[in-house]
Amino acid sequence: MKKLNVLIVEDSKPILQIHKHLVTKAGFNPVTAETFAEVKALEHMFPDLFCAIIDYSLPDAPNGEAIPYLLDHNVPGVVMTGMIDDKTRDTILNFPVIDYITKESKQAYTYLQHLLVKLRVNHLIKVLVVDDSVSAREYIKHLLKRHNYDVYVASSGEEAMKQLELHPDLKLIITDKEMPNMDGIELCNKIRSKYSKDEMSIIGISGQGNQSLTAKFIKNGANDFLTKPFCLEEFYCKVLQNIEFIESLDTIRKQANTDYLTGLYNRRYFFEQVSPEIVKRFDGSTNSTLAMMDIDHFKSVNDTYGHDAGDEILKATALLIQQHFSADYLAARIGGEEFCIFLDTLGRDEATLLMDNFRQEMENMSVEVGGNTIKCTISIGITHCCEKSFDGIMIKADELLYEAKESGRNIVITD
Numbered sequence: 001m002k003k004l005n006v007l008i009v010e011d012s013k014p015i016l017q018i019h020k021h022l023v024t025k026a027g028f029n030p031v032t033a034e035t036f037a038e039v040k041a042l043e044h045m046f047p048d049l050f051c052a053i054i055d056y057s058l059p060d061a062p063n064g065e066a067i068p069y070l071l072d073h074n075v076p077g078v079v080m081t082g083m084i085d086d087k088t089r090d091t092i093l094n095f096p097v098i099d100y101i102t103k104e105s106k107q108a109y110t111y112l113q114h115l116l117v118k119l120r121v122n123h124l125i126k127v128l129v130v131d132d133s134v135s136a137r138e139y140i141k142h143l144l145k146r147h148n149y150d151v152y153v154a155s156s157g158e159e160a161m162k163q164l165e166l167h168p169d170l171k172l173i174i175t176d177k178e179m180p181n182m183d184g185i186e187l188c189n190k191i192r193s194k195y196s197k198d199e200m201s202i203i204g205i206s207g208q209g210n211q212s213l214t215a216k217f218i219k220n221g222a223n224d225f226l227t228k229p230f231c232l233e234e235f236y237c238k239v240l241q242n243i244e245f246i247e248s249l250d251t252i253r254k255q256a257n258t259d260y261l262t263g264l265y266n267r268r269y270f271f272e273q274v275s276p277e278i279v280k281r282f283d284g285s286t287n288s289t290l291a292m293m294d295i296d297h298f299k300s301v302n303d304t305y306g307h308d309a310g311d312e313i314l315k316a317t318a319l320l321i322q323q324h325f326s327a328d329y330l331a332a333r334i335g336g337e338e339f340c341i342f343l344d345t346l347g348r349d350e351a352t353l354l355m356d357n358f359r360q361e362m363e364n365m366s367v368e369v370g371g372n373t374i375k376c377t378i379s380i381g382i383t384h385c386c387e388k389s390f391d392g393i394m395i396k397a398d399e400l401l402y403e404a405k406e407s408g409r410n411i412v413i414t415d
């Protein structure tokens with residue numbers, strides 16, 4: 001994939017080298033200019049720039065002249081400066097820059113690299129802005145868009161709840177406190193009755209900031225609070241921090257639920273998800289169909305080609321499972337070379353056909369590892385019964401799998 005270009009405008013050669021390194025590490029292609037004149041000479045490239053990192057003071061542009069020049073040419077800019085006085089800061093923040101970073105410490109460069117990585121993926125993050133005032137709503141939307149977020153708006157609490165139904169994968173909601181009918185506090189309560197603090201962040205905003213209102217927002221389910229008029233740096237820091245909180249929890253959740261080797265769901269998650277489904281059918285009116293499968297003679301693969309080759313077979317099998325079964329059927333690696341597919345209420349004939357097709361695909365699969373071509377087969381047990389417990393259905397599937405092994409392997413046995 002072609003790398004996106006980031007323009008680095010910097011007159012100090014050592015800092016230019018650091019920036020080039022950071023930009024490359026963040027996955028972009030660095031383009032450099034050491035003077036304002038060089039920036040102007042690159043005008044033909046502006047449409048191809050993702051953004052620019054702009055040093056405030058250049059030999060031929062000592063007062064930040066390169067900043068409005070680039071912004072006027074639709075190049076989004078992150079300003080880096082060695083000057084930390086309030087006047088420079090205010091001057092810079094009066095421009096619609098992405099961010100403003102002072103070159104005070106090593107941390108500034110780490111922050112810059114992190115910011116670049118985020119700017120590239122922020123379009124995947126949904127944020128909802130709730131405010132009855134059009135101008136306030138549009139202002140916050142505009143600030144978020146500057147950081148490339150996927151922004152949605154709502155003019156009332158009721159509209160916000162509708163947006164939530166349409167976009168349950170929203171990561172952050174920024175809501176005003178003062179709104180007719182349903183205020184921001186009530187909206188927090190409503191959101192929390194459906195989504196926990198671990199799934200979706202809420203930042204409350206109010207012009208009447210006082211400590212008790214902050215506490216009220218937090219006690220009613222908000223993760224954070226901003227007082228109007230807020231400082232842009234504080235706004236962006238809080239937005240980033242609250243989104244990263246949700247992302248970290250998503251990562252932890254994913255790691256806890258998936259098998260590290262194959263990326264399939266793990267045994268714990270499979271049990272957790274399937275067990276209640278079976279309990280739902282306690283009245284025996286609906287069947288549950290579950291397939292348990294085990295790679296044949298897997299020990300001899302390890303013994304002949306080594307454990308790493310065995311791992312490659314497991315990964316290839318998992319990939320084949322992901323390609324073969326639709327997301328409607330939960331698939332998991334439940335043990336060493338053992339996999340389970342919950343086929344829900346699929347009928348006996350369809351389930352047998354689906355699983356037998358998979359068995360054949362497995363038989364036809366070849367995996368190249370270390371110059372060897374390895375082939376494997378799989379044995380499958382399918383149960384299609386009204387067992388009243390999850391343990392019962394697992395035992396049944398295991399018995400059928402054992403029967404498949406006893407019958408010579410590479411076969412599907414259905415009850």
Ligand SMILES: Nc1nc2c(ncn2[C@@H]2O[C@H](COP(=O)(O)OP(=O)(O)OP(=O)(O)O)[C@@H](O)[C@H]2O)c(=O)[nH]1
Pocket residue numbers: 261294295296297298299300302306307308309310311314335336337405409
């Ligand atoms: N490479 C690799 N091997 C594993 C992993 N987990 C379990 N195994 C191996 O899987 C093998 C399972 O062997 P057995 O239970 O004897 O079964 P089998 O050789 O597949 O024989 P049948 O099931 O009777 O066809 C053992 O050698 C385990 O060490 C893993 O994560 N990676």
